[in-house]
Amino acid sequence: MSKQGFISSYKYQLRRVILMPVLSVFATVATMLLFVGLINYSLEGKFSFENAGSSVLDLMAGFMLFVYSCIFIQEFMNTGAANGVSRTTTLIASMASFFTSSAVCSAVVSVLSPIISLISGGDMSVFFLELLYGERRFYMFYGENAFVVRIRFFVMITFLCFLCAAVGMAFSAIFYRLPKKGNIIFSVILLVICFFGYPITNIMLEKRGIDLDEILNKFFDGVGRLFGMAHVNGSMAGNCVQGVFMMFIFAAVCGVIAWLFVRRANVKPAPIRGE
Amino acid sequence: MSVIEIKNVSKSFGKNQALCDVTLTLQENCIYGLLGRNGAGKSTLMNIINNRIFADSGEILIDGVSNRENDKALGKLHMMSEHLLYAPALKVIDMFKAGACFYPEYDMEYALRLSEEYKLNTKAKLQKLSTGYRSVAKIINALACNAQVVFFDEPVLGLDANHRDMFYRQAIEKYNARPATFVISTHLIEEAAGMIERAVVIKDGKLLLDEDSETIRSMGYSVSGRASLVDEFTKGRDVMNEETLGGLKTAYIKGNRTQADIPSELEVQPLSLQTLFIHLTNS
16 A cells, blocks of 8 residues: 555545535435424424424434445445556545545534524434433533533444444445346345345244344344443443444454455446446 | 566456466557457456456566555556546546546646547536547546556547547657657557557467567568569568459568569568558468
């Protein structure tokens, strides 16, 4: 990896991705507000944003990062290849640019959330991470500085988005590496697992007298403990530092998986519509 | 300095052997013509040099350093390929800006000037351009990047005669103003022959010829004139090909010519690159 290659890739990629997730979050919030306004108007004859909520806005931002990282990895790889940059450098630059994008997205979510609460006249909107690590007002109630609490959640949302982007990169890298036939088979396997994985496994294990739900509960408890979540500790507050650390570790693992797939992949030109 | 050493490179796609033990050195500051029939392995070789696909065996050294996942080596190269590697929804101007991001010596002013000359709409999206104009956009990008080695894979694909002429002219102007290594792979050999300094011919994945233009010209000659005279002259000589039109005949002969042997009624011309190419790749 060279410094020049990394900086060039990072600059190019940032230019391409920095605004997309943010605009998507804005667009979703605006649509939500518009619909709430219209529903209020039809029910009460008055256009207002009353009862508009923006819960799990952080999860939505993470989902956006996942989608955009899936979309952009192939383009980044190809652009890097077209301009004399290795796959490894392109991938490391992608991790950096998606991390920056995650931070920007997290900042937007952190700023939007109280604004929406304000205009909807309701309570502070709940983040997805608050369900896992304890609500912000809980931390404030126990004497933590409001600014520190906000910063804590800004960092956590950043890493949640980054983890989602890294998972998207790993997925996209698998598709980039596999040939056309392999992509179709992989997609079918994914769909089968998503839709039929649980019932099939449940039936198979039931025959042997094993309860799948119990195994899954244990698994999720284990995941919760690993990420320092509140509910497994039996406490109102989770271990945020542990959560951030584990999100970073898992994002790094996804990055390594993506690298393993991409490093020996042939460059795949983008198809042009109608040709 | 940018010397590319290709050492015993082989590559197969399934049962098809695209390249077979190719060994070749591309010297700095030279215009190469990489020639071969369809499926000969030209694009495969260029893609391997540019780290876009991987060789099954052998190695590529750029200034003595392997090209595999090596930014320092790859940064010296640029390849204008038949396929589009930028996002199709990208505007032409954004493609130039991307190029400027990656190549420190990218000449944006030159790119914009060429765009005007070609009447290329820089605000158009790449996917909306015709095949010809997409080639033009990629040509401009390749010429403006100022890389030490530039590969052109079918650069004149879809280009009209005027644009093709402009490309050859601009490539030579660029080469004179800022010497670099150009490797041009094209099927329009006659058109590109004027600018090619050294020809590399590949047949069925094997290197067939790597000679400079002067040597190629001296490898054979053509004689034309009255058929009977030509027939008499060609007796005992290695004739590559013959063309007859009415009573006139042209014979393409392999080997060095000695002016004294040739009757004054026959017209003698040096062998063209295309004729030699057809002979080499047909046999």
